[in-house]
Amino acid sequence: MNKSKKTAAGVYMVIPYILLVIVAIVSVFPLLWVFFAATHTNTQIYQTGMAFALGGNIVENYKNLMEFSNIWRNLANSIFIAVVYTVLVCLIDSMAGFAFAKFTFKGRDTLFFVLTCSMFIPQQVTLVPLFIQLSGMGLINTLPAVILPSLTNIFGVFLMRQNLMAYPSDLLESARIDGAGDLRVFFTIVLPTMKPVLASLAILSFVQMWGNYLWPLIALNDRDNFTVPLVLALMRAPGQVVDNGAIMLGASMALLPVVVFFLFFQKNFIQGILSGAVKG
Amino acid sequence: MKTKTGIAIFLSAALALTMAGCGGAASSSTAASTAASAAASTAATGGSDIHVASWNNAADNLSEIAEKFNAEHGDNGKVIIDYVDSDYSKLKPALAAGSGVPDIFQTQNRDIPAFYNNYGLEAFLDISDIIDADASNWVGFALETCKAEDGKYYAIPWDIGPVAMYYRTDIFEANGIDPATLTTYDKYIEAGKKLKAAGDYYVEAFNYSGSTSRDQFMIYLNQLGGQYYDADGKVKLDSDEMLQATELVKKFMDAGVVMDIPNAWDDRIAAINDGKLVSFVYPAWYMGTMKNSCADLAGKWAITTMPAFEEGGNTTSNAGGSILAVSSTTANPQLCKDFLEYAMKSNDGNDVNTKYGEFPSYTPAYDTSYFKEANDYYGGLKVNTIFAEQTGVPATTWGPYFVDVDESMKTAVGDIILNGADPATAWAAATKDAQGKIDLKG
Numbered sequence: 001m002n003k004s005k006k007t008a009a010g011v012y013m014v015i016p017y018i019l020l021v022i023v024a025i026v027s028v029f030p031l032l033w034v035f036f037a038a039t040h041t042n043t044q045i046y047q048t049g050m051a052f053a054l055g056g057n058i059v060e061n062y063k064n065l066m067e068f069s070n071i072w073r074n075l076a077n078s079i080f081i082a083v084v085y086t087v088l089v090c091l092i093d094s095m096a097g098f099a100f101a102k103f104t105f106k107g108r109d110t111l112f113f114v115l116t117c118s119m120f121i122p123q124q125v126t127l128v129p130l131f132i133q134l135s136g137m138g139l140i141n142t143l144p145a146v147i148l149p150s151l152t153n154i155f156g157v158f159l160m161r162q163n164l165m166a167y168p169s170d171l172l173e174s175a176r177i178d179g180a181g182d183l184r185v186f187f188t189i190v191l192p193t194m195k196p197v198l199a200s201l202a203i204l205s206f207v208q209m210w211g212n213y214l215w216p217l218i219a220l221n222d223r224d225n226f227t228v229p230l231v232l233a234l235m236r237a238p239g240q241v242v243d244n245g246a247i248m249l250g251a252s253m254a255l256l257p258v259v260v261f262f263l264f265f266q267k268n269f270i271q272g273i274l275s276g277a278v279k280g
Numbered sequence: 281m282k283t284k285t286g287i288a289i290f291l292s293a294a295l296a297l298t299m300a301g302c303g304g305a306a307s308s309s310t311a312a313s314t315a316a317s318a319a320a321s322t323a324a325t326g327g328s329d330i331h332v333a334s335w336n337n338a339a340d341n342l343s344e345i346a347e348k349f350n351a352e353h354g355d356n357g358k359v360i361i362d363y364v365d366s367d368y369s370k371l372k373p374a375l376a377a378g379s380g381v382p383d384i385f386q387t388q389n390r391d392i393p394a395f396y397n398n399y400g401l402e403a404f405l406d407i408s409d410i411i412d413a414d415a416s417n418w419v420g421f422a423l424e425t426c427k428a429e430d431g432k433y434y435a436i437p438w439d440i441g442p443v444a445m446y447y448r449t450d451i452f453e454a455n456g457i458d459p460a461t462l463t464t465y466d467k468y469i470e471a472g473k474k475l476k477a478a479g480d481y482y483v484e485a486f487n488y489s490g491s492t493s494r495d496q497f498m499i500y501l502n503q504l505g506g507q508y509y510d511a512d513g514k515v516k517l518d519s520d521e522m523l524q525a526t527e528l529v530k531k532f533m534d535a536g537v538v539m540d541i542p543n544a545w546d547d548r549i550a551a552i553n554d555g556k557l558v559s560f561v562y563p564a565w566y567m568g569t570m571k572n573s574c575a576d577l578a579g580k581w582a583i584t585t586m587p588a589f590e591e592g593g594n595t596t597s598n599a600g601g602s603i604l605a606v607s608s609t610t611a612n613p614q615l616c617k618d619f620l621e622y623a624m625k626s627n628d629g630n631d632v633n634t635k636y637g638e639f640p641s642y643t644p645a646y647d648t649s650y651f652k653e654a655n656d657y658y659g660g661l662k663v664n665t666i667f668a669e670q671t672g673v674p675a676t677t678w679g680p681y682f683v684d685v686d687e688s689m690k691t692a693v694g695d696i697i698l699n700g701a702d703p704a705t706a707w708a709a710a711t712k713d714a715q716g717k718i719d720l721k722g
Binding site: 041042043046047127128131132135140214217218221222223233234235237238239241242243244 | 331335336337338340362363364365366369370373374376377379380545546549550553554568569572573574575576637
């Protein structure tokens with residue numbers, strides 16, 4: 001009797017795992033397929049039942065990819081843009097969030113309200129004015145043109161403010177009494193405790209910028225300045241010749257940094273989400 | 281001045297931060313080389329360089345022409361090809377801003393009237409002089425689309441999409457079907473039934489949901505000489521021709537000889553590679569795709585005239601094609617014209633166009649030896665010559681709001697094929713819908 005109860009409980013324990021395994025297979029399958037497809041010819045990819053086995057065309061695919069664009073250069077561009085953007089967004093947004101959470105100044109709440117309202121402006125509306133502005137600055141077709149416009153990430157400011165609201169003000173007071181200036185308080189007292197939420201923001205910003213397509217498409221002209229998503233998308237544009245083998249190889253190369261980045265910050269990411277959930 | 285200093289400080293801060301952030305070497309060299317390439321592109325030889333925006337292998341095609349052109353005419357600036365998307369996402373903000381517009385840009389043939397209308401003719405450069413010189417040498421319908429309301433040309437026709445019938449020679453032969461006898465769609469469908477009985481074979485494929493299958497309707501409509509507007513310029517999708525085209529689509533489906541290809545582009549290629557789709561009526565520009573994506577089937581396919589609606593009826597139609605338009609903001613109009621003349625009117629240029637599968641719309645190109653060469657993929661047929669005989673279709677009036685007409689068409693096609701709606705009612709509703717949207721735009 002006792003034993004059968006135990007078994008029943010065991011079965012219930014197993015069910016979630018089975019479900020999770022199924023979901024894992026479903027989500028990993030397309031990623032694996034991309035890696036395998038990168039080694040096949042375009043024709044093989046279109047044949048149903050392309051085996052989950054390595055093909056022999058990876059060298060040819062690499063050659064075709066490089067012929068379209070120097071993919072290493074494009075990867076470097078993508079990494080440069082995503083990393084600079086991520087670092088700056090984390091810095092600016094945490095500072096702004098700190099100011100909104102802990103400083104009292106005239107019009108603070110109105111200003112914050114206006115800022116959050118700006119999240120409602122669709123990106124498409126801003127394209128033409130942004131283009132005019134940046135071409136006036138002579139920045140079109142340069143990498144900063146991709147980074148600058150989205151630096152003030154309002155979502156990030158909001159996220160940081162919500163998290164910093166719960167930060168004990170007494171701690172700030174005592175630091176100030178000990179003679180620390182605002183900047184010092186921020187960098188040495190506040191920021192270290194914000195690591196989990198900063199990691200969340202970093203992952204979100206990095207992934208967002210890594211996959212960013214529309215604005216870089218408009219702002220960049222030379223293939224040497226392109227980011228990886230641009231190269232892949234333009235190789236896929238309608239036309240007679242689409243070399244999916246080369247595209248899949250490029251996609252594999254683009255996937256790896258994101259996977260590495262996520263694994264690196266994964267622990268913090270989950271912590272950040274949880275801490276936000278409790279405090280927010 | 282103040283903002284510029286601010287930006288400079290900001291950027292150097294950004295750069296410094298990245299160096300700390302990701303170890304430096306790679307990122308700083310990226311920034312440095314970006315600056316170097318920006319400097320290089322502004323350095324002109326004589327006149328200023330021009331940029332041509334194009335996509336995919338059309339851009340590869342232009343790059344090869346530009347390379348030859350630059351080598352021969354390098355003293356008045358260079359021609360540089362920029363790769364862009366085919367949805368015009370990159371082009372439209374620049375045109376709206378009136379700055380940063382590429383000197384020359386590609387659009388689909390049917391889209392150029394909308395560009396003329398949306399951005400005004402003053403946004404374009406009049407290039408009538410290079411077209412009027414020998415206007416009769418162009419395929420009529422292609423040239424007609426480039427002509428603006430004022431009778432001038434602000435764009436030059438590039439490729440066209442004459443339609444013919446692609447078929448598997450081995451499978452037709454094994455089943456005793458002589459393609460020369462398939463002169464009407466009725467006979468074609470009968471042959472399809474015979475093939476279907478012999479194996480898992482289909483003689484046509486389109487996407488039942490309508491999102492892309494209206495291409496098939498457009499091919500039939502053009503073959504029947506139909507238009508999208510009536511004599512007064514009002515949308516008319518429930519024309520006799522459209523209803524006849526719809527009837528044919530239904531016949532194909534009722535006979536069970538057509539495949540549903542939900543993801544039209546990729547599924548068509550897969551169906552060909554799987555040996556299920558053994559014949560279909562499609563434009564010339566598909567040859568390049570087959571050669572590239574269905575390489576294993578080389579030598580097994582051939583091309584012949586498409587069937588007619590009735591015995592002795594019209595067997596020509598056109599689907600797709602593109603044009604190159606010139607921006608009025610160009611700093612070097614002469615170089616733009618010289619390049620377009622070379623790319624579209626010289627034999628050297630058109631040989632490259634032919635090589636890349638951009639079927640020329642300049643008819644003297646049809647006499648070159650390169651154009652007439654046998655094509656091994658299609659069993660040694662002179663395929664270009666076969667297609668060149670299919671270019672006499674009447675011009676289609678696309679109008680400035682074809683995007684709206686197109687949207688309504690997609691809905692109607694899905695309604696008719698998937699939901700079994702009555703064709704006359706569905707097309708009447710689509711007509712009203714499209715005209716309503718156009719009226720709103722005034």
